[in-house]
Amino acid sequence: TFDNVEQAPPDAIFAVLNAFKADTDSRKINLSVGAYRTDEGTPWVLPTVAKVEGTLKNVNHEYLPIDGNPVYNAGMRDLALGKDSIAIKEERTCAVQMLSGTGALRIAAEFISKFHQSKTILVSTPTWGNHNAIFKRANLDILPYRYYKAETRGLDFEGMIADLEAAPEHSTVLLHACAHNPTGVDPTNEQWAQIAVVMKQKGHFPLFDCAYQGFMSGNLADDAFAIRYFVEQGFECLVCQSCSKNFGLYNERAGCLTAVLSTKEAAAAVLSQLKILVRSSYSNPPNHGAAIVANILSDASLYKDWEDDLNTMSGRILSMRQQLHDAIVAKGATQDWSHMLKQRGMFTFTGLTPAQVERLTSEFHVYLLKNGRINMCGVNSHNIDYLANAIVEVTK
Ligand code: PMP
Numbered sequence: 001t002f003d004n005v006e007q008a009p010p011d012a013i014f015a016v017l018n019a020f021k022a023d024t025d026s027r028k029i030n031l032s033v034g035a036y037r038t039d040e041g042t043p044w045v046l047p048t049v050a051k052v053e054g055t056l057k058n059v060n061h062e063y064l065p066i067d068g069n070p071v072y073n074a075g076m077r078d079l080a081l082g083k084d085s086i087a088i089k090e091e092r093t094c095a096v097q098m099l100s101g102t103g104a105l106r107i108a109a110e111f112i113s114k115f116h117q118s119k120t121i122l123v124s125t126p127t128w129g130n131h132n133a134i135f136k137r138a139n140l141d142i143l144p145y146r147y148y149k150a151e152t153r154g155l156d157f158e159g160m161i162a163d164l165e166a167a168p169e170h171s172t173v174l175l176h177a178c179a180h181n182p183t184g185v186d187p188t189n190e191q192w193a194q195i196a197v198v199m200k201q202k203g204h205f206p207l208f209d210c211a212y213q214g215f216m217s218g219n220l221a222d223d224a225f226a227i228r229y230f231v232e233q234g235f236e237c238l239v240c241q242s243c244s245k246n247f248g249l250y251n252e253r254a255g256c257l258t259a260v261l262s263t264k265e266a267a268a269a270v271l272s273q274l275k276i277l278v279r280s281s282y283s284n285p286p287n288h289g290a291a292i293v294a295n296i297l298s299d300a301s302l303y304k305d306w307e308d309d310l311n312t313m314s315g316r317i318l319s320m321r322q323q324l325h326d327a328i329v330a331k332g333a334t335q336d337w338s339h340m341l342k343q344r345g346m347f348t349f350t351g352l353t354p355a356q357v358e359r360l361t362s363e364f365h366v367y368l369l370k371n372g373r374i375n376m377c378g379v380n381s382h383n384i385d386y387l388a389n390a391i392v393e394v395t396k
Pocket of ligand 1: 034181241243
């Protein structure tokens with residue numbers, strides 16, 4: 001029956017990881033993986049997560065409700081919108097536990113496909129590769145909007161605004177809440193305000209992908225600025241949240257879809273429909289990761305400890321940005337590397353050409369994505385000198 005099924009290509013990111021694993025050179029460096037690493041190059045269990053994990057009580061293996069752990073959902077909603085959000089006060093929000101950020105995007109896409117008047121979704125060029133795949137599977141029509149300007153290695157703000165203006169009215173616009181993946185380029189707060197003006201004029205609907213809150217700057221409110229600003233401006237929106245990075249819970253698949261609607265009745269109706277989408281997709285979510293997060297978010301002292309963990313991670317990334325930048329410059333870089341300091345979050349969009357990337361890998365055993373994206377977490381005090389040399393060599 002399935003004799004004619006064609007072999008699909010491997011996932012680009014996982015393919016780089018496999019090539020890294022197969023390399024036997026001791027100097028090899030993995031800058032492709034989208035996960036935090038310590039200065040020793042190892043994964044990090046957040047101390048607050050480890051502490052809570054040891055105290056989880058009454059754990060049986062009963063089903064969670066379709067929409068997940070209610071304490072978790074309330075905590076995640078507050079995290080995205082801010083506890084004092086007008087939308088929460090007016091009881092016009094709902095939040096549903098999801099299979100991490102990817103699961104939230106998938107259910108959000110299906111919801112939009114089923115219920116929104118427009119099937120058009122605007123997606124930045126470039127964006128996280130999975131966005132396009134997810135939206136395509138939900139039968140949405142993807143329309144790219146300009147975002148990254150190669151000449152400045154920064155934001156193409158005029159291009160973005162022009163494309164939002166030119167798009168059909170009532171389109172959904174996918175916005176990276178902070179730490180844009182793969183570019184590390186975010187609008188300023190003033191630019192967010194202008195984006196909101198255009199989106200309001202056009203009746204566009206914001207779909208936020210929030211995968212790096214707190215992980216980017218260490219400050220949870222700063223990293224949620226765009227979401228909270230849009231809600232203050234009276235927008236309805238969907239927010240896809242991931243606990244992979246900011247809680248280090250990558251394989252626990254803890255995420256959330258928080259929705260802001262215009263009325264309490266709409267919030268109740270949307271919740272009921274989201275539950276139907278979940279029920280027919282995977283019935284109900286897993287417990288463990290969400291239980292850890294629920295404990296942390298509902299306890300003031302643990303919350304503070306977690307913020308310290310966030311500062312540890314974001315602080316190390318910022319320090320690696322500075323140190324790698326300085327080392328490349330000190331070794332006689334022939335081009336400007338200030339974008340390494342300006343871009344934010346886990347990734348630097350280096351501007352390295354595919355040929356330079358190829359040389360880094362084949363000659364220097366440095367593994368990164370073909371588009372030149374590097375994960376700053378792969379940089380550490382042991383490999384930084386070697387890496388800076390390699391980058392200077394291939395860009396001479
Ligand atoms: N959105 C973006 C922009 C991401 O970078 C990621 C993680 N790579 C995700 C969503 C989803 O990750 P997860 O499913 O692990 O939460």
